[in-house]
Structures are given as C-alpha cells and as structure tokens.
Amino acid sequence: MVADKAADSTKEDNKLDVLSSTRTVVKTALEKLGYPDEVFELLKDPIRMMTVRIPVRMDDGSIKIFTGYRAQHNDAVGPTKGGVRFHPDVTEKEVKALSIWMSLKAGIVNLPYGGGKGGIICDPREMSFRELEGLSRGYVRAISQIVGPTKDIPAPDVFTNSQIMAWMMDEYSRIDEFNSPGFITGKPIVLGGSHGRESATAKGVTIVLNEAAKKKGIDVKGARVVVQGFGNAGSFLSKFLHDAGAKIVGISDAYGALHDPDGLDIDYLLDRRDSFGTVTKLFNNTISNKELLELDCDIIVPAAVENQITEENAHNIKASIVVEAANGPTTMEGTKILTERGILLVPDVLASAGGVTVSYFEWVQNNQGYYWSEEDIDQKLHEIMIKSFNTIFETAETRRVDMRLAAYMVGVRKMAEASRFRGWV
Numbered sequence: 102m103v104a105d106k107a108a109d110s111t112k113e114d115n116k117l118d119v120l121s122s123t124r125t126v127v128k129t130a131l132e133k134l135g136y137p138d139e140v141f142e143l144l145k146d147p148i149r150m151m152t153v154r155i156p157v158r159m160d161d162g163s164i165k166i167f168t169g170y171r172a173q174h175n176d177a178v179g180p181t182k183g184g185v186r187f188h189p190d191v192t193e194k195e196v197k198a199l200s201i202w203m204s205l206k207a208g209i210v211n212l213p214y215g216g217g218k219g220g221i222i223c224d225p226r227e228m229s230f231r232e233l234e235g236l237s238r239g240y241v242r243a244i245s246q247i248v249g250p251t252k253d254i255p256a257p258d259v260f261t262n263s264q265i266m267a268w269m270m271d272e273y274s275r276i277d278e279f280n281s282p283g284f285i286t287g288k289p290i291v292l293g294g295s296h297g298r299e300s301a302t303a304k305g306v307t308i309v310l311n312e313a314a315k316k317k318g319i320d321v322k323g324a325r326v327v328v329q330g331f332g333n334a335g336s337f338l339s340k341f342l343h344d345a346g347a348k349i350v351g352i353s354d355a356y357g358a359l360h361d362p363d364g365l366d367i368d369y370l371l372d373r374r375d376s377f378g379t380v381t382k383l384f385n386n387t388i389s390n391k392e393l394l395e396l397d398c399d400i401i402v403p404a405a406v407e408n409q410i411t412e413e414n415a416h417n418i419k420a421s422i423v424v425e426a427a428n429g430p431t432t433m434e435g436t437k438i439l440t441e442r443g444i445l446l447v448p449d450v451l452a453s454a455g456g457v458t459v460s461y462f463e464w465v466q467n468n469q470g471y472y473w474s475e476e477d478i479d480q481k482l483h484e485i486m487i488k489s490f491n492t493i494f495e496t497a498e499t500r501r502v503d504m505r506l507a508a509y510m511v512g513v514r515k516m517a518e519a520s521r522f523r524g525w526v
C-alpha cells in the first residue's frame with residue numbers, strides 16, 4: 102500500500118516534471134524530422150549547467166547563502182540567451198527546461214542564438230532593495246566566467262526587472278573593466294535598453310492571439326478574456342486587449358484572482374498593482390487561480406508559472422483559444438486534452454517569443470551603437486510574430502500534429518542543423 106502510494110506520487114511528479122515532458126516533445130519532433138538519435142542525445146540536456154552559491158549580507162547583519170543556476174542549452178547557432186528568474190520555487194530541472202524552451206524560441210523566430218536561462222531560489226518580495234542589489238551583483242560575479250555579450254546574454258523573467266538588469270550590467274562592466282551594455286537585455290533605456298522591450302512579450306502575445314482569433318472566427322473586440330498573472334506579461338497584455346475592446350473578465354496573481362463577467366477596470370488595477378504584479382490583496386471578493394482558469398470566457402492567457410492546465414482541469418476549460426504567455430503553463434496531458442477538444446493552443450515557445458525578439462533588437466543596437474525608434478521595433482516584431490504563427494499553424498495542419506509539436510519541429514531544426522554542420526553529431 103505504502104509502495105503503491107509512493108509509485109503514484111512519483112507518477113504525479115513526473116507529469117509535472119517540465120524537463121522530462123520537454124524532452125519527450127523534443128524527441129518526437131526530431132524523429133518526425135528524421136534526425137538520428139544522437140541529435141536527441143545532444144539536445145536533451147544543456148551543454149553547460151552552472152550551480153552557484155551566493156553569499157549576501159542581509160539588512161539584519163547576517164549572511165544568507167542563496168543557490169542560483171545558469172543553464173546554456175546549445176550554442177551551435179550563436180551565443181545562448183535567456184532570462185533570469187528570482188522565485189522561491191526555482192529548481193535545477195526547471196532552469197534546464199527553460200533553457201531548452203529558449204533554444205526553441207530562438208529557432209522559431211530565427212534569431213542567431215541558442216537558449217540559456219538562469220534562476221535563483223529566493224523570494225524577492227521579502228527582500229529589501231539593498232539585499233536584492235547584493236544578490237544580483239553576487240550572481241553575476243559567480244557566473245561571470247561563462248557569460249558575456251558573445252557567450253551568453255541574460256534578460257528579465259519572473260520577479261526580475263530593468264533595475265535588476267542595470268545592477269547586473271554594472272557588475273559585469275566592473276569585472277570586464279569596460280562598459281558592456283550588450284552583456285544583458287531588458288535594461289533601462291538610459292543604459293542602452295531598447296524601446297519596446299518592456300512590453301515586447303505582451304505585444305508578441307497580442308499579435309499571435311489576434312491571428313488565433315481570426316482562425317477561430319472570434320472578434321477580439323468584445324471577446325471575453327481571462328489572464329492568469331498580472332506582472333510584466335499579464336498586465337501589458339490585459340491593457341493591450343482592453344484597449345482593443347476585449348473584456349478582461351478575470352485576472353490573477355500569486356495570491357488569488359479577480360472576476361467580473363462585465364469586464365474588470367484594467368486601468369484601475371494597473372494603477373494599484375505593485376512591482377511584483379500583485380493586486381488581488383486589495384480586494385476581499387477574490388477567487389482562486391484554479392477557479393479563474395475554469396471561468397466562462399472565449400480566450401485564456403496563462404501568464405504566470407508552469408503546470409497550470411493539467412489533466413485535472415483541461416476538461417473544464419471553457420475557452421476556445423489558449424495562448425501561453427507563460428513558459429510551460431500546460432502539461433503534456435493538458436495539451437492532449439485541449440487539442441482533442443478542438444481548443445486552439447498557441448504554445449509558449451511561439452506565443453512568448455516577442456520578449457527575446459526585442460531583446461535581440463536591444464543587443465543588436467548595443468553592438469552597433471545606433472538606436473531605433475519604437476515604430477521600427479514594433480514593425481519588425483509584428484512581421485516576425487505573424488510569420489512564425491503562420492509557419493507553425495501550417496506545419497500543424499500539413500504534418501497533422503498538435504500546435505506544440507509543430508512549434509518544436511520548427512524550433513529545433515536550426516540548432517540540429519547547426520550542430521551537425523559543426524560536426525558535433
């Protein structure tokens with residue numbers, strides 16, 4: 102009985118293991134494309150993974166040691182690139198999976214990068230500004246040997262922002278004895294940041310959401326939308342869709358969710374949210390994140406954390422379109438159920454690729470020392486997202502595969518080819 106229970110919980114853990122499910126889809130994508138097994142053996146794990154211990158002097162005088170990671174998935178195409186997450190639930194496996202997803206995104210939007218990702222186990226909501234600066238600088242010192250503008254270029258992710266990027270850039274510039282804006286993206290504009298980077302992820306999501314709505318014959322104006330997460334991705338997205346005439350009937354943060362079938366007052370919520378995307382604490386009549394995802398609506402956008410749509414709730418999703426702004430919000434079983442139910446799923450590696458696309462623009466501008474207007478950035482981003490959506494939608498139709506597998510097939514090809522040309526496999 103005890104053994105049965107243990108086996109059940111291992112099975113459950115495996116279903117929520119984002120690394121093993123990512124590997125499964127990568128393997129299937131490579132098989133469908135006809136690559137030999139050694140290509141999968143190379144791509145199933147990052148080529149480099151660094152674990153670091155970061156001592157930080159806390160405000161009470163004590164020293165706290167934090168654990169951080171930097172994963173570099175594959176650098177056959179070019180330097181690796183991807184965000185750094187500060188979150189209490191960060192794990193080594195999660196960071197590895199996130200780095201593989203970054204490689205796939207770079208392949209989908211055709212950037213000269215491989216994927217990288219970083220994370221630190223911490224809760225920045227409970228840290229002072231000074232402690233966060235110490236942690237950010239300590240992380241850069243610890244990983245400095247493997248990162249750099251031509252090696253691996255970090256960026257923001259969950260609970261990190263342009264201020265943290267600025268501290269990290271400054272620390273790297275001190276080590277490098279050179280001003281190095283191209284070391285990191287998502288910086289404040291005055292330090293070489295790009296117009297449009299802050300809202301880029303949400304803008305990219307909005308573009309593919311519009312394309313998906315056309316395929317489903319849904320008019321975004323008047324559509325009822327649920328957005329999970331009210332941080333960088335979720336809040337800009339809610340604003341863009343609200344301004345386009347959609348009704349945002351639900352939003353959430355880490356503590357709960359808000360629901361109004363007549364549409365929430367997004368401008369008011371934006372005004373009241375804190376820098377960690379928290380807003381529900383101001384209200385009494387909240388619902389749970391679980392209830393949020395089962396609300397009556399046309400479109401759902403998970404824009405928070407992994408494993409939100411699973412075999413437990415995929416049957417109860419009322420929307421006809423799910424657009425994944427978050428990385429990994431739907432499990433493999435969840436994907437299967439949504440696809441079987443005819444729900445159009447726009448997968449994370451496509452939907453959220455607007456962020457890294459504009460990060461690439463930021464890096465190009467830093468390298469050339471000449472800066473583009475927001476209009477230039479918007480137009481380039483628009484072209485890339487539309488083209489990527491169409492390629493993946495057509496691949497799904499012609500190869501008779503679900504949208505996630507189609508996206509992996511499109512995303513994995515360039516790094517597989519580059520690895521073969523280099524003679525690695």
Ligand SMILES: NC(=O)C1=CN([C@@H]2O[C@H](COP(=O)(O)OP(=O)(O)OC[C@H]3O[C@@H](n4cnc5c(N)ncnc54)[C@H](O)[C@@H]3O)[C@@H](O)[C@H]2O)C=CC1
Pocket residue numbers: 257258259260261302329330331332333334335353354355356377378379390404405406407426427428429453454456457
């Ligand atoms: N910031 C970016 O440029 C990009 C972000 N993403 C992905 O989008 C998602 C959201 O990222 P950001 O908006 O940047 O982060 P953020 O830190 O700005 O906001 C995160 C939001 O998720 C909520 N949240 C945190 N833990 C949660 C939990 N356990 N359950 C429910 N909600 C929770 C927070 O309260 C907040 O509203 C992540 O999956 C991230 O990897 C993807 C591509 C680029």
Ligand SMILES: O=C(O)CCC(=O)C(=O)O
Pocket residue numbers: 182183184185203206254255256257258286428453454456457458460461
């Ligand atoms: O902007 C970047 O370089 C990476 C963004 C990121 O971490 C992501 O797309 O998940």
